[in-house]
Amino acid sequence: MTQPAILEQIANTTLYWEDLVPGMTYSTSSRTITEADVAAFAALTGDFNKVHVDAEYAKGTIFGQRIAHGMLVAAFMAGLTSRSIPNQFFEGSLFSVLENRLKFPKPTFIGDTIRVEIEVVEQKTTSRPDRGIVAFLRKAINQRGEVVAEMAATCLFKRRTPGDAQ
Template structure:
């Protein structure tokens, strides 16, 4: 039996902070007022600032790069569907489940999703990862 198997799961969670939004805006260059301007955001359908969608997505990067498949793995692709907004103070848990794995090619497909602390689905998709060979995965 190998290191990876269909149905294998992992998760990683983080509470989204004011600093996260500010830092992500600085890194990405996305200063959309929906993310950084409270007065502007109050007038939107959300009634408050929302986290950048790609900030939420970045939790998947942490999960996949560090936990499953883990260190040495490389993203080949990611589909995304944003379902609900994430607000400052929400705790978001990124989850992944192996749905397909070809050990000869080292290609893994995972169902990915992010949920808020109350179980609300905020993001879903599928990741394709290049997995390191067993020798380099140690």
Template sequence: MGLFFEDLEIGQVFPTPARTITEADVVNFAGVSGDFNPVHTDEEYARGTLFGRRVAHGLLILAMLTGLRLRTGVFEGTLIAWLEIRNYRFLKPVFPGDTIRGETEIVEKRETSRPDRGVVVQRVRVFNQRGELVQEGEFVTLVRRRDG
């Protein structure tokens, strides 16, 4: 069981495991999302872009962050729902072969009118293998209360 609303403290930081972005990840995401933009799928085309090569979909990296966060167990069985993604920024490209990791910092908590849940705002960050910040934003979530 993950952490309940009462267990979370402002300033707590939870790092995720790392994951390398593979060619299969990019191809599969293109298929699932329908986003076949050539900057993701055509090496020759991508060479002529500001990236100089194919880049992973930004939303693929965001989706992977959610999976990496799940692997920490912090919200296992206690996260009720996402309410909002705020101020999410895609700061640097991520390429096939890059390895990403994330971190979650608790930045705000507030009780709701319902005694079984509270709102938790988390600042999330994604870093590449060089420690460069590639994405960041805030997730606003409903989290179970222990006695709810």
């Protein structure tokens, strides 16, 4: 097979429900959370909580410094995950995100760099034979190796039908 043919085959690959087996893991690239990110998120959402935007106030908190908004971290997790190579192969099969549950076991500080580790934790059939449910656990990990956010995501995927490519 020629190189262009291989690239075309890869580009046309779709991962279906059957391909997403429990225990499968992958990671994303990383992203640093900047002062500009926090300021823009505060302006966009109207969340000007002092722990995010007031350095003097934040010094007196249990964190000792400003922290990023939890939902900003969750949004970056979603962005990093959607740009990951495995997720590119979901475009023809992911119907919907059904649920996201979030936990923030540690703070994320301005200047932290996070990446996301994703694990398929469960695969369930539905009453409809053309679709199934996949549960993922996504962990945002900072440059110190600390888990700063966890997102349990439940998604509805297309199941492979006889006409779909393997």
